[in-house]
Amino acid sequence: MISEQGRILERLLGGDFICEISDEDAWRYLQQPGHFEAVDQYLATLNRSLSTAAEGQVFFAAYRTLGDNERKVLSTQFQEIAAGLMPLVEWLLLIQQSSGSDVPVTQGSTIRSNELQTTIEDTPAFKEQLAKIARYRLFNSNSTEVVGQLNLVFKRLTELGYLLRPNPDKQIYIATGKVEYLYEVLRFIDETEALSLSEQAESAIAQGSLL
Numbered sequence: 001m002i003s004e005q006g007r008i009l010e011r012l013l014g015g016d017f018i019c020e021i022s023d024e025d026a027w028r029y030l031q032q033p034g035h036f037e038a039v040d041q042y043l044a045t046l047n048r049s050l051s052t053a054a055e056g057q058v059f060f061a062a063y064r065t066l067g068d069n070e071r072k073v074l075s076t077q078f079q080e081i082a083a084g085l086m087p088l089v090e091w092l093l094l095i096q097q098s099s100g101s102d103v104p105v106t107q108g109s110t111i112r113s114n115e116l117q118t119t120i121e122d123t124p125a126f127k128e129q130l131a132k133i134a135r136y137r138l139f140n141s142n143s144t145e146v147v148g149q150l151n152l153v154f155k156r157l158t159e160l161g162y163l164l165r166p167n168p169d170k171q172i173y174i175a176t177g178k179v180e181y182l183y184e185v186l187r188f189i190d191e192t193e194a195l196s197l198s199e200q201a202e203s204a205i206a207q208g209s210l211l
Contacts, residue, residue: 007026009043018060020057021175044064054107057180084138091133
């Protein structure tokens with residue numbers, strides 16, 4: 001039977017982001033300095049390091065030393081993230097606006113699909129926004145119905161790790177720490193907006209803090 005450390009290493013090397021929402025047991029394990037160091041030391045043998053985001057509340061694996069191959073991988077990953085930012089940002093804004101809240105979606109935010117569906121169906125502007133979001137390549141929905149569009153968007157965001165659905169029998173989703181990581185990427189891009197996408201990728205790689 002695989003150990004807790006082994007399970008966590010598998011998740012990290014698979015590209016997962018570990019937070020209190022996505023995996024509370026793993027998150028608590030990594031909160032302990034001795035465990036953090038042990039996992040980091042093991043990752044070092046694979047040219048990885050245990051990195052954090054959101055003031056230490058989100059854990060993920062990053063490259064430790066960057067050679068040409070690692071730079072190519074990271075540059076591609078960064079550009080993929082940047083390319084998907086528009087639909088993600090528009091989605092987060094839609095959730096905030098439809099809830100009538102001044103507070104953005106953050107780790108732990110609860111989104112009830114049925115309530116959101118009702119609000120969108122009753123508000124033409126929100127319905128138009130959702131249709132636009134669902135057509136983005138990230139979601140690629142062909143549905144003309146709100147329920148179909150929402151189901152696909154929620155499914156995709158869950159697959160990408162931005163949302164967690166604790167109970168498969170209920171249409172309730174919780175935002176994970178990967179949303180916080182997304183905000184850090186947005187702040188980084190905002191700070192380097194004068195740079196081209198490729199230059200931003202190089203800058204992010206040089207800092208070693210985002211990827």
